[in-house]
Amino acid sequence: MVAGHLREQNGIYQIILSYKDANGKRKTKQISTGLKIRGNARNAERMLQQARQEFTPPEMAAEQGKEVNPEELSSLDTDVAAHQSDNRSLNGFSETTMDKPDVNFTSSKNTNKQGNKKKRVIPPVNPNLMLKPVDQILFCDYMLFWLKSMRHSVDEDTFAGYQCGIESSIYPYFLEKGFTLSDLEKNPQLIKDYYDYLMDTRKVSANTVIHRHANIRKALQELYIDGTINCNPADRVKKPIKEVFVGSIYNAEELDQMFRVFRGDPLEQIVIFASYYGMRRSEIIGLKWKNIDFVRKTISVKHVVVESCIDGKLKMIKKDKPKTKSSNRSLPLVPQLEELLVKLLRNQQHNAKLFGDSYNKEFREYINVDPMGNLIKPNFVTQHFRLICDKNELKHIRFHDLRHSCATLLYDSGIDMKAIQEWLGHSNISTTMNIYAHLNYKNKVISANAIAGIIPNYKEKEPRAAAN
Structure with missing residues (x-):
């Protein structure tokens, strides 16, 4: 059975068959199904499978004494206008004699010579x-x-x-x-x-x-x-x-400048969570009010929200399962962030009363929502962060690089790698060491200085003055 797939062209499903000729060179053949795109995906797929099973390459057909129809052997690059079979169905199948499809098909798009978009249909x-x-x-x-x-x-x-x-x-x-x-x-x-x-x-x-x-x-x-x-x-x-990717980071002065830029911005508390706690974007968006203990002064990381494309549709995925077991962690709630969170909670309660039934109550348990109660989307965080940084001429870094900035500041403050691993929620210390190996340069300098004393001094001595 030869290979084959469906292609959309001028609103009609086309069957593209692929085979090797007698010289081993791959060739393609195009056959029109005569079926319109809408509502005929399953029908076209059935015709494709039948065509793949019944098609005989020209060389083989000649050997068997069969007549080859040149119309059905046009190449993939042939203009569809050259075909006279667009309005006919393959092997007598028609749009009305088959069932309608009950599945959605994801496709990737490309462009033909005329600039029209073509879709590659993923078959059932x-x-x-x-x-x-x-x-x-x-x-x-x-x-x-x-x-x-x-x-x-x-x-x-x-x-x-x-x-x-x-x-x-x-x-x-x-x-x-x-x-x-x-x-x-x-x-x-x-x-x-x-x-x-x-x-x-x-x-x-x-x-x-x-x-x-x-x-x-x-x-x-x-x-x-x-x-x-x-x-x-x-x-x-x-x-x-x-x-090995080594991202850019902000030092303490650059972080302070960034905090001032984002003051009053929808991402104000989000950039603090990323910079001070080194939290991942999914962990920040997944924070709920029940994760904040204002009595014990702790923040618990237990829930994440990610955005993924499934079956061609963007979907928000919420789960009580962070990236690794070590990602489940408790961190201290610092006074500055506590004050900001209290203010944020009051604003949300006020907005809920102000907008009434128009307020989205689905995400009331989440911390990071917009004034109408909609959960802030992960992709918005990435895009808005870069937009504000560029607008204020801040050094260009990725949002995730705030996590790296946090690790660097911790290390420069004398925090050991084991503590940094636990703070960031890495599954094991080797992950931390691999990502932040460049931070160990300070230790290398200390080691170099420790053994420097045993190396002979090769500085050229000044020659003695000749005796008179």
Whole structure:
């Protein structure tokens, strides 16, 4: 069975088939389904699967004495206007004889020669896919099958990351190549070629490729464990070296200037939480009033809010599960922040009474809401922070770099790495050491000075005056 996918063109689903000719060169064929885009995704997918099963490459057809229809063998780059089959259906299927789709399809967009947007449709998963032999299972189809199996096995934000990487990058690439599971098992270089394509052609970072590698390896590992394949081909592929990112930071004077700039701003308390406590953005947005103990003067980090794109829709994900177990931590409530929080609580109570039924009561338990009671979105924090910094000509840093600024100030104040680890909520001290290894330079200087005394002094002595 040849590889294939659906493409939208001029409001009609087009079937794009991919195969290799007698010389091993990959070619594509375009066939119009005659189906309009709206309400026909499932119908078009059925026609695609039938076309993939029944299509015979021209060379093979000639050998078998079959007549080849040139209209159905037009290439992907051929202008759709050259086709006379836009208004007909493949193999007699029509829009009215099939069921309407009951699922939503996520697609990635590109542009054709005329500048019109085209969508790559992600087909529904075949539940019987794994009943086929491995040499008949396309790797791209298996990745969709695996993705669906993970939907309820991991957190929503984790699944969102899987979905983004697979549907926008892994699936389209391997769909075009038409490689089967058997192909990858026999030749792991096919996976390495994908990594090289990402870095050389798409110019993505090594860290992004490492994420794609993790997705592919995890998916193939399940096949290896259940005996479907004899080895995990991803384990035989060398992944790129991880890039070490060192962000910019604010020193004490720059932080003081930033605090003055954000005074009275919707992010005023948010930048304090990030700078003084080194809290992650998700932890700050997830803070609730019950996490503030005004009696014991403590702040408890137990809840997070993240924003992820799932099935093409941006979703706020709220969960009582911070990044790691160590992220659950209690921190002291300093007087300056306590005063600001009390003022903030009074303002929220006032706004709730002032706006009445128009006030959003869904997020009343959260600290960081706007005047109408809507929870401040994580992406707004990042965008607004940069906007205000640029407007006031502050040094450009990322919002997350406020967390790094906090760690640097703690270390410069003589706080040891173990205490910094607990303050930031890292799972183990090695994480802290790896991220902030550059901070150990002070210790290296102390060590160098400690042993400097045993090194001979090679300073050239002044020559003695000659005796008269």
